Amino acid sequence: MHEMSVAQNIIDIVSQHLPEENSHSVQSVAIKIGKMAGIVPDSLEFGFQVLAAETPGMEKAVLQMEFTSLVIHCGQCKKDFEIDDPFFICPECTNANVKILSGTELQVTEIEIDDSPKENL
Ligand SMILES: [Zn+2]
Numbered sequence: 680m681h682e683m684s685v686a687q688n689i690i691d692i693v694s695q696h697l698p699e700e701n702s703h704s705v706q707s708v709a710i711k712i713g714k715m716a717g718i719v720p721d722s723l724e725f726g727f728q729v730l731a732a733e734t735p736g737m738e739k740a741v742l743q744m745e746f747t748s749l750v751i752h753c754g755q756c757k758k759d760f761e762i763d764d765p766f767f768i769c770p771e772c773t774n775a776n777v778k779i780l781s782g783t784e785l786q787v788t789e790i791e792i793d794d795s796p797k798e799n800l
Pocket of ligand 1: 682753754755756758769770771772773774
């Protein structure tokens with residue numbers, strides 16, 4: 680299950696950012712997922728909850744997912760387009776010479792720890 684390893688990845692990243700003392704508990708973890716990252720949100724949330732439950736300091740962590748659109752750049756008319764469907768053809772000139780600018784990323788953007796201020800990554 681692909682989402683399980685992604686969830687583990689997120690937990691690892693969060694763990695690295697936790698303060699040394701074990702008295703902190705993570706409230707929420709915000710991530711950005713590209714629509715093209717191939718992630719099933721429900722599966723990722725499930726995987727995250729399973730792994731967080733057995734990770735000290737993360738038992739109560741909630742995963743907040745934000746989806747980013749797919750953005751392509753046309754090599755022909757040199758414009759950027761935000762598209763909803765993965766048709767890698769320029770919507771304007773129907774050229775197939777397009778490059779994916781964003782939409783495949785997965786990024787931890789924010790970790791909220793109990794009473795301490797939010798840490799922006
Ligand atoms: Zn074009």
